Amino acid sequence: MQTNFNLAALADPAMQASEKILRTCVHCGFCTATCPTYLELGDELDSPRGRIYLIKKMFEEGEPATKEVVQHIDRCLSCLSCMTTCPSGVHYMHLVDHARAHIEATYKRPLAQRLMRGVLANLLPYPNRFRLALFGAMLGRPFKPIVEKLPFLGRQLGAMLALAPKTAPNRSSMEGPAVFSPDISQKGRVALLSGCAQPVLAPEINEATIRVLNRLGVEVVLPKGEGCCGALVHHMGHEKTSHAQAAKLIDAWMAEIDGKGLDAILITASGCGTTIKDYGFMFRDDPAYAAKAAKVSALAKDITEYLAGLELAPALQTGMTIAYHSACSMQHGQKITDAPKNVLRALGFKVKDVPEGHICCGSAGTYNMLQPEISGRLRARKTGNIARLRPDAVATGNLGCISQIGLGFEERGEAVPVVHTIELVDWALGGEKPAKLG
Numbered sequence: 159m160q161t162n163f164n165l166a167a168l169a170d171p172a173m174q175a176s177e178k179i180l181r182t183c184v185h186c187g188f189c190t191a192t193c194p195t196y197l198e199l200g201d202e203l204d205s206p207r208g209r210i211y212l213i214k215k216m217f218e219e220g221e222p223a224t225k226e227v228v229q230h231i232d233r234c235l236s237c238l239s240c241m242t243t244c245p246s247g248v249h250y251m252h253l254v255d256h257a258r259a260h261i262e263a264t265y266k267r268p269l270a271q272r273l274m275r276g277v278l279a280n281l282l283p284y285p286n287r288f289r290l291a292l293f294g295a296m297l298g299r300p301f302k303p304i305v306e307k308l309p310f311l312g313r314q315l316g317a318m319l320a321l322a323p324k325t326a327p328n329r330s331s332m333e334g335p336a337v338f339s340p341d342i343s344q345k346g347r348v349a350l351l352s353g354c355a356q357p358v359l360a361p362e363i364n365e366a367t368i369r370v371l372n373r374l375g376v377e378v379v380l381p382k383g384e385g386c387c388g389a390l391v392h393h394m395g396h397e398k399t400s401h402a403q404a405a406k407l408i409d410a411w412m413a414e415i416d417g418k419g420l421d422a423i424l425i426t427a428s429g430c431g432t433t434i435k436d437y438g439f440m441f442r443d444d445p446a447y448a449a450k451a452a453k454v455s456a457l458a459k460d461i462t463e464y465l466a467g468l469e470l471a472p473a474l475q476t477g478m479t480i481a482y483h484s485a486c487s488m489q490h491g492q493k494i495t496d497a498p499k500n501v502l503r504a505l506g507f508k509v510k511d512v513p514e515g516h517i518c519c520g521s522a523g524t525y526n527m528l529q530p531e532i533s534g535r536l537r538a539r540k541t542g543n544i545a546r547l548r549p550d551a552v553a554t555g556n557l558g559c560i561s562q563i564g565l566g567f568e569e570r571g572e573a574v575p576v577v578h579t580i581e582l583v584d585w586a587l588g589g590e591k592p593a594k595l596g
C-alpha cells in the first residue's frame with residue numbers, strides 16, 4: 159500500500175516502523191474472514207483492513223486520535239488472528255500497539271472510560287491490591303443484576319463481578335522469591351514467571367508447573383524482584399508503565415542469567431508469553447536494555463514448548479476426552495499450535511480440536527470487562543462450539559480464557575470444567591487431580 163508520510167514524521171523511529179508495516183498491506187481483505195469483530199459486527203471499520211486504514215490516516219495526518227478511530231481500535235481484541243491469515247506478513251500487532259499508545263497520548267477519553275481503565279491498570283498487575291479487590295468483587299457478586307443496570311459503567315462493572323470467583327482462592331505456599339530443586343539428579347534450571355493476576359486467581363497453575371518440572375529433574379527459580387510483565391497495560395496503550403514493568407522483570411531475570419544461569423524462562427500464561435517474546439522489539443531503541451531484552455525474549459518459552467522436548471511417561475491413564483482451546487496469544491501470537499496437544503496425547507488424553515478454533519473466546523486481557531457486549535457474544539460462540547464436542551474437560555494455556563470459557567459454561571448452565579494444560583500434565587505424571595475435575 160502506498161503511504162504518504164512527511165519526512166518530519168518519519169524522523170520518529172516508531173513511525174518509521176509503522177510506515178514499513180503499512181506498506182506491506184496490499185488491502186486484499188483476506189484477514190476480514192477470520193477477524194472476530196468483523197464476523198460479529200459486519201462493519202469494515204471493525205475489520206483488520208478497516209483498522210489499518212484508520213491507523214494509516216491518523217498517522218499520515220499526524221493528528222490526535224478521533225472518537226471514531228478510538229471506538230474501532232478499542233473494539234479490536236488484539237487476538238492477532240489477522241496476522242495468521244495475512245499472506246503479506248503484515249505485523250498488525252506492532253501497528254495496533256503503536257496506535258494504542260498514540261491514542262493514549264492524544265485522546266481524552268470520557269470520564270467513565272478513564273475511571274474504568276485506571277482501576278484495571280492500577281489493580282490487576284499488583285497481586286496484593288488485586289487480592290483485596292477480588293474480595294470486594296466476591297462480596298458484590300450477588301448484586302450483579304442490580305449493578306449492571308446502573309447507568310454509569312453498569313455493564314462493565316457487571317462483567318467484572320461475573321468474572322469474580324465465588325470463593326476466595328487459597329494463598330499458595332509456593333510463592334516467590336524461591337528456588338525449587340528436584341529430588342532426583344538435576345537436568346536443567348529454569349525461571350518461571352509467577353505472574354500478577356494468575357497466582358491470585360489460580361495459584362494451582364504455578365504449583366502444578368513446579369511439581370512437573372521438579373519431577374522431571376528441572377530446578378525452578380522464582381527470582382527476586384519479579385512483577386507483572388507489562389502486557390496488561392501495554393494493550394491499553396500505557397507505553398511508559400508497560401516498559402517500566404518489563405524492565406523490572408528483565409533485571410530480575412538477568413540477575414539469574416548472569417548468576418547461576420538459566421536454560422529457559424517459562425511462562426504459563428500465553429498472553430504474557432507473547433509480550434515477553436516481543437521484549438526485543440519493545441526495547442530495540444533502548445541502549446541500556448536492547449541486548450538484555452533480546453536475550454530474555456530468546457530464552458522465553460511457553461511451558462508446553464519446553465515440555466515437548468522432554469520425555470514424558472504417564473503414571474496413570476485418565477481416559478479423559480479433552481477439548482483443547484488454543485488461546486489466541488498461543489496460536490496467533492506465538493504460533494504454538496501442536497506442542498500442547500502433543501504433550502496431552504503423549505500422556506494418554508484423547509484431545510479434540512474445537513470447531514472455529516481460530517476465533518477468539520472474547521477474553522483478550524481486559525477486553526471482557528471493557529467491551530462486555532462483544533465479549534459476551536464471542537464467549538457464547540466459543541462455548542457453543544466446545545459444547546458440540548461433549549468433552550470431559552477443556553484445557554487451555556491462558557488464565558483469561560479459563561475464566562471466560564468457565565463463565566460461558568456457567569451461563570449455559572453446563573458443568574464442564576476448564577483447566578490449565580499443565581494441571582492435566584501434573585495429574586497424569588502422578589500429581590494431584592485438578593480440583594475442578596472433582
Ligand code: SF4
Nearest residue numbers: 183184186187189244
Ligand atoms: S490480509 Fe494482510 S495484506 Fe490483506 S488486507 Fe489484511 S492485513 Fe492487508
Ligand code: SF4
Nearest residue numbers: 193234235237238240
Ligand atoms: S487483532 Fe483480532 S480483532 Fe483485531 S483486527 Fe486482528 S483479527 Fe480483528
